[in-house]
Amino acid sequence: METNVAFLLIEDNLIDQLITTKLLKNTFNDFQFNVVSDGKQGMEWLYKFNYTTNNQLIILLDIKMPQMDGFEFLVQYDALPDDLKKKTLIFMLSSSLDPNDLKRANENCYVKKLFSKPLSVIQFQEMVQSI
Numbered sequence: 001m002e003t004n005v006a007f008l009l010i011e012d013n014l015i016d017q018l019i020t021t022k023l024l025k026n027t028f029n030d031f032q033f034n035v036v037s038d039g040k041q042g043m044e045w046l047y048k049f050n051y052t053t054n055n056q057l058i059i060l061l062d063i064k065m066p067q068m069d070g071f072e073f074l075v076q077y078d079a080l081p082d083d084l085k086k087k088t089l090i091f092m093l094s095s096s097l098d099p100n101d102l103k104r105a106n107e108n109c110y111v112k113k114l115f116s117k118p119l120s121v122i123q124f125q126e127m128v129q130s131i
Helices: 014-027 039-048 070-077 082-086 099-107 121-129
Strands: 002-010 030-036 056-062 088-094 111-116
Touching: 002 014, 002 039, 014 030, 014 121, 030 039, 039 056, 039 070, 056 070, 070 088, 082 088, 088 099, 099 111, 111 121
Parallel strands: 002 030, 002 056, 056 088, 088 111
Antiparallel strands: none
């Protein structure tokens, strides 16, 4: 499948990075895919991202990470330019069963959906269909 979507995976777990990368490569022929290990690196990447292109940006955001977790990332994301936020979909990924984390993710206006890790093919297809 061809796409004009850029992906940013913000995930500290190497195994989850590998699984998600393989899932994307099996779904898309040609796509921009970037991986960073925490929210701070994700913000640094976003400041460099050329959001003036026609690409839609999908962020796959882990909740629990060192330095800056997913919720801290979302607080800083709020300050980014509206033009970027209009082109961005954020999906949170979590292995957490903490009801507070689940509630915070589901109530955040930037989070389109919360998925359990590891991301399954069915969940990923759901995500892609929402583009």
